[in-house]
Amino acid sequence: MTAPPPYPSTATATGEVPCTYHKDVMTRLRCSRCAKPICPKEAVRTPVGLRCPDCAGVRGLPTYRTPATSIARAAGLGLAVALLVGVVWGFFPAWQFYLALALGFGSVEVMARAAKFKRGRDLQVLAIGIVLAGLVVSRVVLSQRLAIPLSEVNQLGEYATYFLQLRLIPDLIYALIPVLIAWYRFR
Ligand SMILES: [Zn+2]
Ligand SMILES: [Zn+2]
CATH class of the missing domain: 1.20.58 (Methane Monooxygenase Hydroxylase; Chain G, domain 1)
Structure with a gap:
């Protein structure tokens, strides 16, 4: 138990946590705005980094x-x-x-x-x-x-x-x- 990852209960030794949207997918990616775990399936590439669909605004214009x-x-x-x-x-x-x-x-x-x-x-x-x-x-x-x-x-x-x-x-x-x-x- 060294450096505590943000999601201790589910984090693996590699620092991976389940994707917010796909609980069965482990990921190290974080939304650049709200920092929640995201995986490549829904991560949106923006000029300011990868973002979750909510922060990227793909679920309807902000x-x-x-x-x-x-x-x-x-x-x-x-x-x-x-x-x-x-x-x-x-x-x-x-x-x-x-x-x-x-x-x-x-x-x-x-x-x-x-x-x-x-x-x-x-x-x-x-x-x-x-x-x-x-x-x-x-x-x-x-x-x-x-x-x-x-x-x-x-x-x-x-x-x-x-x-x-x-x-x-x-x-x-x-x-x-x-x-x-x-x-x-x-x-
Ligand atoms: Zn986000
Ligand atoms: Zn996902």
């Missing part, structure tokens, strides 16, 4: 994996901007073209920054949900200002009426702008 904390931060900030723009939109519906752009670019851009410019389906769905929330808020504020009780908005029978009179959702094109921005940004 930019498509976003940590939960970044996602939560992005969601919080994006939602704050979306709600703010939604409220403004409720008060100034005539500015809806500019507010649609502000909602899209504003909330999506703070999300992108919070997520360190990562992209992916999770962020995409989240961003679309958040701009939709902003749109809903704009309708809620608008209906409040026009003194239409929200309980009536929820009644399906009344829905069509409000859709026409109050535009419960904004004109489709303006609703589409921020959604498309969100979709495109995190594509």
